[in-house]
């Protein structure tokens with residue numbers, strides 16, 4: 001989402017770094033470019049103006065300009081201000097520590113409320129808490145069913161009272177939860193096309209009845225500045241406790257994400273980054289700022305890895321590499337583990353510097369699938385010892401995986417190159433890697 005902004009900032013920073021000696025004048029020029037980049041990314045104009053003003057004030061002191069690396073210093077100031085703009089510290093959602101804790105979800109139509117309800121329920125479940133999702137949208141005909149299907153897919157209890165008003169449904173749901181050992185009640189409320197009085201009154205009444213521990217507004221990042229205005233209006237009427245930015249995986253310019261905190265003064269607590277129920281992350285200002293400035297987001301990457309990768313298996317794999325025993329079986333397993341973490345493109349973007357370097361290297365999931373199909377068509381023996389692959393075996397694998405013999409030869413070549421690389425790798429360095437981390 002922040003690619004265009006990242007690219008532009010990188011150009012500005014390159015100039016700053018190369019400038020050697022900096023003067024107030026060339027700092028000013030650079031910051032004008034920064035402001036332009038922010039505006040082009042659809043950042044609210046007041047936010048962009050104030051941002052640049054602060055960076056400028058902090059940049060022109062003697063301390064910075066006469067320092068050894070003034071360009072670097074200014075980049076650091078931009079980074080720190082970006083973190084501040086996004087809210088400084090990460091603010092987690094209220095812990096699930098009462099029986100029941102209540103989260104109320106609100107937002108405009110199609111912003112991602114129901115999806116978020118499912119995601120939060122799944123997270124709660126993974127923490128061994130018992131969630132209850134509540135269908136409080138009685139207006140859109142398929143809304144109740146949609147949430148039911150979602151709840152069933154993750155084996156979570158669903159609550160609805162047919163023919164009742166949303167206020168009563170929510171109040172009854174919380175009562176039901178207290179009696180039935182539910183840890184977390186998630187209220188999926190109705191959306192509207194625009195902020196209107198009926199909706200706000202209904203939400204205010206529900207809030208009054210259930211006193212939620214979190215009143216989360218889902219703001220669709222794809223809608224740009226509209227999302228910011230919506231957030232402001234919701235906050236004024238309802239005093240929300242947090243914003244969830246949804247659809248951060250989209251290709252909008254990112255301005256909403258960057259302005260919403262400053263304009264509403266309400267913390268962004270979660271980031272929704274895809275349609276799958278596992279695509280929900282805590283919002284970390286520091287990490288997003290680093291990502292925008294091309295510094296990568298290695299912390300999120302490691303977190304993702306530790307969630308999806310079996311540490312014990314990873315350690316075994318490392319041993320095998322150390323002993324030069326890494327074969328196609330291991331490769332297959334490794335690929336499947338990485339797959340669990342998400343699309344390769346998004347993972348590469350988190351590696352510092354890689355976003356840029358690999359920009360034109362399109363990771364084609366189809367290529368990966370083809371590679372996996374070939375390996376899956378091999379027998380165990382062949383995977384362990386690819387040397388035995390002669391003409392007739394290759395022909396069989398080609399037919400079995402729907403590929404050409406050339407594709408198989410290419411994979412074998414790549415694999416041999418990888419094995420060679422492993423052999424050459426500094427083994428001490430491998431041993432020093434944190435538990436579970438692989439060198440690739």
Ligand SMILES: Nc1nc2c(ncn2[C@@H]2O[C@H](COP(=O)(O)OP(=O)(O)OP(=O)(O)O)[C@@H](O)[C@H]2O)c(=O)[nH]1
Nearest residue numbers: 109110111112113114115191246247272273274275
């Ligand atoms: N790419 C992407 N799609 C999302 C995300 N969150 C939700 N969606 C999609 O957006 C669409 C609307 O999501 P819903 O959760 O139904 O939205 P809602 O706010 O409940 O909508 P209403 O109930 O009609 O008001 C669905 O197609 C979701 O799959 C996200 O983070 N990324």
Ligand SMILES: [Mg+2]
Nearest residue numbers: 113114137143
């Ligand atoms: Mg919905």
